[in-house]
Amino acid sequence: MITIGYQSDTGAWVGERLSEPYRFGSGRLVPAASLPDLTFPVRERAGRVGPLVGVLVSESSIPALLVGKKRWLETVVRSVHDAGGIAIVTTAAGVKENTVSGFVLVPASGRWIKASTPLPDVVYNRVKSRAEESDKRFQTAAARFDAGGIALINRSFFRKSDVYDALRADGRLWPHLLPTAPVRTADDVRAWLNRYSCVYVKKDDGAKGNGLFRLTVLPDRSVLCEHPGGRKRLRSLEALAPLLESGGYIAQAAARTDTWNGQRYDLRVLAHWRRGRYTMTGVGVRLAARRALTTHVFHGGTILPYAEVEKRIDEASLAQLIALSGERLSERFGFVGEFSADIGVGPNYELYVYEMNAKPMSFDEPDIEKRRLERLNELFASFAQLAP
Structure with missing residues (x-):
């Protein structure tokens, strides 16, 4: 470890009496006779210091970050500093041709300062909406x-739908996939119910159970429609037509599932790219409330210790499922360093993919979050050629 400093008046990152021209991100440290007041201990290896990590966020996240209302994001930044790196939190507008402007956390004081850095070694994308990722500023930053x-x-x-198509390209994953396809009309849904009798209909770009409902054919041929807010009986599927025709819905065949004490559960798997392959960082379990539609905690689900169901899970099969899925996702979406998977468990302990998520929320299990930060910092260091 060495100590470097930031000159806020000039925007220069400096080292005291440098014996060699250390590389810092895409730039180099400037030699200085002494260090300024703002100093940072950093890892050093083979003429490089850092890593310098860019954390890309939405414009609306910055004010909340500066007043301490983005605790998870701040935890990630602190972990980068604890591992000997420096993180700059920025927005797409802050990414220039050769530099990044944003905010850096000063470890000694715990305060955020405005700063600029060279382009970083690696960027962790936490922009929170699809609309922003489609924006010209984001696309320009990504191109840079x-x-x-x-x-x-x-x-x-x-x-x-894109996840399903990506995974379906690999025959080894077929046993883990539930039939899935876009639905645009009541007739589309009717055809699904004629074949499967129970289907989930989801917003293609939905999250956290929003836009989700389950349709089940009843003995009198009416259809029970369940959603996180309640349930009702539909005499005609035409009642769904306005919603479906608004666009962006998919149908997924329901799977028979294992239960724990009479309640459905599924797995929340966190995965990272590590040492040349995708590996599981942690496995959480979410238990649905009785008669509930989803296992999401904010829709009434609860956290179940993994040890309660661990003996039912073929971990070798689960690990292969995650490894292959990560490869297919990266082929489709560009490099995916981190993702989470919602995995269903069948009555004979078969494994089914429900969803895959590009930007996992924080896990409630402290041990999983601890390993997550370790894996992220390993990943950041590897892209800066600073991994041990």
Whole structure:
């Protein structure tokens, strides 16, 4: 470890009496006779210091970050500093041709300062909406990273239909996939119900259970429609026509599932690219409330310790499922350094993919979050050629 400093008046990152021209991100440290007040301990290896990590966020996230209302994001930044790197939190508008402007956390004081840095070694994308990722400023920033050979971890959100198409391209994953396709009309849904009798209909770009409902054919041929807010009986599927015709819905065949004490559960798997392959960082379990539609905690689900169901899970099969899925996702969406998977467990302990998520939320399990930060910092260091 060495100590470097930031000259806020000139925007220069400096080292005291440098014995060699250390590389810092896409730039180099400036030699100085002494260090300024703002100093940072950093890792050093083979003429490089850092890594310098860009954390790309939405414009609306910055004010909340500066007043301490983005605790998880701040935890990620602190972990980068603890691992000997420096993180600059920026927006797409802050990415210039050769520099990045944004905010850096000063470890000694815990305060955020405005700062500029060279283009970073690696960028962690936490922009929170699809609309912003489609915006010209984001696309320009992404192009600048590409031109500089800078990895943009998790370039975009996933759409459920795109995930299904990506995974379906690998025959080894077919046993884990539930039939899935776009639905645009009541007739489309009717055809699905004639074949499967119970289907989930989801917003293709939905998250957290929003835009989700389950349709089940009843003995009198009416259809029970369940959603997180309640349930009702439909005498005609035409009642769904206005919603479906608004666009962006998919149908997914329902799977028979294993239960724990009479309640459905599924797995939340966190995965990272590590040492040349996708590996599982942690497995959480979410338990649905009785008669509930989803296992999401904010829709009434609860957290179940993994140890309660661990003996039911073929971990070798789960690990292969995650490894192959990560490869297919990266082929489709660009490099995916981190993702999470919602995995269903069948009555004979078969594994089914429900969804894959490009920007996982924080996990409630502290041990999984701890390993997540370790894996992220390993990933950041590897792109800066600073991994041990």
